[in-house]
Amino acid sequence: MTLLLALQYQFEWSVLWTAPYGRWLLQGIVTTLEISALAWLLAAALGGLFGAFRTMSGLGPRGLAAAYVEFFRNVPLLVWMFFWYFGVPQVLPATAQDWLNRHGGEFVAAVVALGVYHGARLAEVVRAGIQSVPPTQLEAALSTGLTVGQAYRRVLVPIAVRLIVPPLTNESLNLLKNSSLALTISVTEVTFMTRQIEAYTAKGFEAITAGTLIYLGLCLVVAAVMSRVERRLAIPGLVVRTEGAEH
Amino acid sequence: MSFDFGVIAGNWRFLLLQGLLGLGAFGGGTLALALPAIVLGFGVGILVALARLSRFQVLYYPASLYVQVIRGVPLVMVIFWFWFFIPIALGIALSQYGVALIAFVVFEAAYLGEIIRAGIQSVPRGQVEAGRATGLGYRAVMGDIVLPQALRNMLPSLVTQFIILVKDTSLASIVGYMDLTKAAQTVNQREIRPFELYLFIALVYWILTFGMSRLSRALERRLRPDQPVRALATDRIAGPARPPGGRET
Numbered sequence A: 001m002t003l004l005l006a007l008q009y010q011f012e013w014s015v016l017w018t019a020p021y022g023r024w025l026l027q028g029i030v031t032t033l034e035i036s037a038l039a040w041l042l043a044a045a046l047g048g049l050f051g052a053f054r055t056m057s058g059l060g061p062r063g064l065a066a067a068y069v070e071f072f073r074n075v076p077l078l079v080w081m082f083f084w085y086f087g088v089p090q091v092l093p094a095t096a097q098d099w100l101n102r103h104g105g106e107f108v109a110a111v112v113a114l115g116v117y118h119g120a121r122l123a124e125v126v127r128a129g130i131q132s133v134p135p136t137q138l139e140a141a142l143s144t145g146l147t148v149g150q151a152y153r154r155v156l157v158p159i160a161v162r163l164i165v166p167p168l169t170n171e172s173l174n175l176l177k178n179s180s181l182a183l184t185i186s187v188t189e190v191t192f193m194t195r196q197i198e199a200y201t202a203k204g205f206e207a208i209t210a211g212t213l214i215y216l217g218l219c220l221v222v223a224a225v226m227s228r229v230e231r232r233l234a235i236p237g238l239v240v241r242t243e244g245a246e247h
Numbered sequence B: 001m002s003f004d005f006g007v008i009a010g011n012w013r014f015l016l017l018q019g020l021l022g023l024g025a026f027g028g029g030t031l032a033l034a035l036p037a038i039v040l041g042f043g044v045g046i047l048v049a050l051a052r053l054s055r056f057q058v059l060y061y062p063a064s065l066y067v068q069v070i071r072g073v074p075l076v077m078v079i080f081w082f083w084f085f086i087p088i089a090l091g092i093a094l095s096q097y098g099v100a101l102i103a104f105v106v107f108e109a110a111y112l113g114e115i116i117r118a119g120i121q122s123v124p125r126g127q128v129e130a131g132r133a134t135g136l137g138y139r140a141v142m143g144d145i146v147l148p149q150a151l152r153n154m155l156p157s158l159v160t161q162f163i164i165l166v167k168d169t170s171l172a173s174i175v176g177y178m179d180l181t182k183a184a185q186t187v188n189q190r191e192i193r194p195f196e197l198y199l200f201i202a203l204v205y206w207i208l209t210f211g212m213s214r215l216s217r218a219l220e221r222r223l224r225p226d227q228p229v230r231a232l233a234t235d236r237i238a239g240p241a242r243p244p245g246g247r248e249t
Helices: A021-054 A059-073 A077-091 A094-102 A105-131 A135-143 A148-185 A190-201 A204-233 B006-020 B030-052 B057-071 B075-090 B096-121 B125-133 B138-175 B180-191 B194-222
Strands: none
Touching: A021 A059, A021 A105, A021 A148, A021 A190, A021 A204, A059 A105, A059 B194, A077 A094, A077 A105, A077 A148, A077 B138, A077 B180, A077 B194, A094 A105, A105 A148, A135 A148, A148 A190, A148 A204, A148 B075, A148 B138, A190 A204, A190 B075, A204 B075, B006 B030, B006 B180, B006 B194, B030 B057, B030 B096, B030 B138, B057 B096, B075 B096, B075 B138, B096 B138, B125 B138, B138 B180, B138 B194, B180 B194
């Protein structure tokens, strides 16, 4: 390990905007947003499906959802990254392996790992949201003559969605930050690019500080977008309790 | 497609003794990082929470900035940042263990601090006033009245965060620390059986975290809210009688 003495270190912030390193950082941002967006869609689909399953009375769907949530949520995402990238292709047929090798298997693996992991966490968010709708709301809806389907569609879902948005914001930010683990399977996202810049320039401190600020900025943007969504959905006079669901 | 779980039978000693417990030539170990990180992170987290609740702006603003920044940055970035920052700032290079432990304490204390702050705020204000009225100082009110009650309220989120911390220690393998994940990578370099190996350590992590969540559920049951605070008090000054009117909600 190199020993850098405190006052001998020469800061060289300009490496961040000299070619090609500035472009690498921009490319990293684009890739980070790409993986995060695709993984978010996968996670939302899985989370919505299994979250709804968990609130059902049937033992089959509920057990399936519980198994999915408990197993995928309780194992480090890093292990899942390695599992989906190194492990799963090992058991796939050779043609599928070839296809992955040619078409960026690391990108696919990162999206699947992130999506499945956060899907398990989102399922809990969705379950908590559905279960925090007071049962009296449904009873009131049914007593006004709505059918069960209508009561779900017009009463339960609209209230649950509003309960889900704040913890969903948390999870979306977590997903964005966790996309940094894709560096371990060499997806060229922000963290990977800052490590590359370090490898080429030995200016690790500057590169990592830039990466840190990029994530802070991206998180601020996502949080701002989500708070707009929250305000758009707000119903005047309806007080929504936002609690828990932060696992 | 072919499975060979013999690779687990042949290497479980290395994975568990070396990777999980750190008993081997490489030192390290997941638990050797997770346990001190939990204890230190919790200690620093209490200080962060107190600073965030302080009326002194010199404490409040730096603590709030710290919490907001850390929560907007991935843990890997924090680990890398300290990896490069410590040699520059201190002029010495720490071991992977040292860097990882500092990064974990700094990172987790921000999250734990927010949980502790919420827990402290969940204690009814009247408790503080009653404590002050009987002539107790800030430290006695905090230490003997507020924190024990707060701890009970925040136990579920606290344990959840500890579980996250245990999972997060896998990231120390990225800077070369020999934990469970790194042990699996090391075995995989020789055996090339990633599917079986990573599935196996996924199971080990799962048993670890599932065990923790079960333990916390048992703890929660013992500290049920309908039981008076005596469950946490060191001695039973209050006796078995329940306070009139029960607990405020």
